[in-house]
Every structure is written in structure tokens, then in C-alpha cells.
Amino acid sequence: MILDFKEIPEANKGTGLQDTFELLTRDFLSYLGYRIVQDPDRGADGKKDLIVDEVIKGITSEYTIRWLVSCKHFAHSGRAVNDSDEINISDRLKQHHCDGFMGVYSTLASTSLSGILQGQEHYLVFDREKIESFLLNNLDGHKIACRYFPTSFKKYQIENPTPSKIFDNNAELCCDYCGKNLLLESEHGNYVLLYDSDTFEKEKKTVYKDMYFACCGVCDHLLREKYRKSGLNDGGWESIDELCNPTVWIMRLMAFINSIQDEHDMDKTAFEKMKKVFINTYPYIARHMTEKEKQRVKTLLAFEFM
Ligand SMILES: [Zn+2]
Known part of the structure; x- marks a missing residue:
């Protein structure tokens, strides 16, 4: 892994930064194009589920899948997310009027949880590897990575340099035969x-x-x-x-x-x-x-x- 998810404060420590992983999830999903319906507010039940819409456009019509997003930040203990961490998925979907379940995890989903999710009509898991690959994929992702993973992302940037923005136009040295820059x-x-x-x-x-x-x-x-x-x-x-x-x-x-x-x-x-x-x-x-x-x-x- 290039990005160190332990840079994000632990969820259960009262540092005032315990919601950082939920905020990363919000920014990450909005960067992927999901529309944020409900921010990760801590509800009365202590749950911090997020609700997002995915608008799927067809040729003549469009429809929306409403996702219930469950954030689990276990990077500090390193353990996978188990079925016992995600109970009553169908009830939770009904309660929030959502069509699908999405797990955003800073570790991995255990095999037992994956088994349960496969029983859902719509489900999706972004584990640490998927999150990392989407974030490192392009410059907008880099901005999020820089904000939430300042130390490990800086190290990555040093080892994977891109040209500095110095001139208005892109620097060019073109092949005098085929013209490629x-x-x-x-x-x-x-x-x-x-x-x-x-x-x-x-x-x-x-x-x-x-x-x-x-x-x-x-x-x-x-x-x-x-x-x-x-x-x-x-x-x-x-x-x-x-x-x-x-x-x-x-x-x-x-x-x-x-x-x-x-x-x-x-x-x-x-x-x-x-x-x-x-x-x-x-x-x-x-x-x-x-x-x-x-x-x-x-x-x-x-x-x-x-
Ligand atoms: Zn050439």
C-alpha cells in the first residue's frame, strides 16, 4: 500500500478528529461522481452512515440508485470488517429508504461479510486498495490524497514526480522525424x-x-x-x-x-x-x-x- 490509512485518526478516540474517515468517504464519493444526500452527521443512535445517490443515465431516461454508505475505519487495528460489524443490513436499507449497500473500509471486507453482501441486490465495497487506486489515478484524486494522507502521499509524489507548473504551455521537445513530444x-x-x-x-x-x-x-x-x-x-x-x-x-x-x-x-x-x-x-x-x-x-x- 502507498497510502497509509493510519494517518487518519482512529474513529473511537475523542480527539475531535474521529470523523475524519467519514469526511474522507464523503469527499472520495463526491470525487467519483456520487451526489451526497446526507452528510456523515452523528445521529442519535451514534451511527454515522452516509447516503449518496448514483444517477445512471440511459439514452432516453435516467434512474437513481440510492446507496446507504457504511464507513469502517479499522486501519489502526488492521482487522478486516466482519459480518458482525454490519448487522441488519436489509433493515437499515429499509429504514433509510435506500436501494443498495456500500461499504467504505480502510481495511478489507472479510469472507463472511462478502458472503452476506452477495445476498443483496445492489452492493459495493470500496476497500483500502480500491480507494487508493482511485485516488492515485488522477490529479483531482491527488488533491484528496494530499489532504487526508499528507505524509505517505508526499513520499509517493517524490518517488513519482510530475513536471512542475512553471510555464503557461506544456514543455515540448519534439522528435524532428515523427513530431512526437x-x-x-x-x-x-x-x-x-x-x-x-x-x-x-x-x-x-x-x-x-x-x-x-x-x-x-x-x-x-x-x-x-x-x-x-x-x-x-x-x-x-x-x-x-x-x-x-x-x-x-x-x-x-x-x-x-x-x-x-x-x-x-x-x-x-x-x-x-x-x-x-x-x-x-x-x-x-x-x-x-x-x-x-x-x-x-x-x-x-x-x-x-x-
Ligand atoms: Zn520519432
């Missing part, structure tokens, strides 16, 4: 500096003229051939994936600045594209390092990368 691909491809082969042969001088961006493999191969025919040779490729490691990024930027100081020859086109690489990868590195990236830097340093 490489920053959106799981494998970010390469950027390749090109030098003028004529000048190199005549004056033994490397003058970088241009740069191309490419998916690894076929696109890269085809672009290399295309530029070679026009007298530009590839002067080494670098992985954009690797560049999105915050430490590698700053090392490469420093190397680039040093090369200007050393008056390496770089024409305006190549120079501007190099700047484009750093600008567009910036949202990807303005963040904490993942453990995997820290390990990678250690390996690179061991091979005297700096």
Missing part, C-alpha cells in the same frame, strides 16, 4: 549535436552547426542519415531521460556554460537549441530527487562523470 513519452529520446564535417576535415576544428531531437531507434537513425548527407555529422548524443535527473541537469548546464567560456565553436542555431533543451526540461527537474535518481548519480560519479 518526447517529454510526454515514457522514453524521452535523445538530443544530438551536429558538427560541420568540411570544417573538421580542413581545419581540424569542431564547429557545432545544429541539433536534432529524436525518438531512440528508427527516427534517430533516419535523422542521422539525413544530416550526414547534408554535411553534418553527429557529435555525440545525450539522453533526454537522463537529463531529467535534477543533478545530471545541473551538471550538463555547467558543462555547457564552461564550453562557452572555453570558446567552443557553436553556431547560433545549435546554441539556441541547446538553450531550448535546458528551458523545456526545467519543469521536469525543479523538484526533489527520487531514490532511483540518487543511485544513478552515485554510479555516474563513480565513473568520473563530473
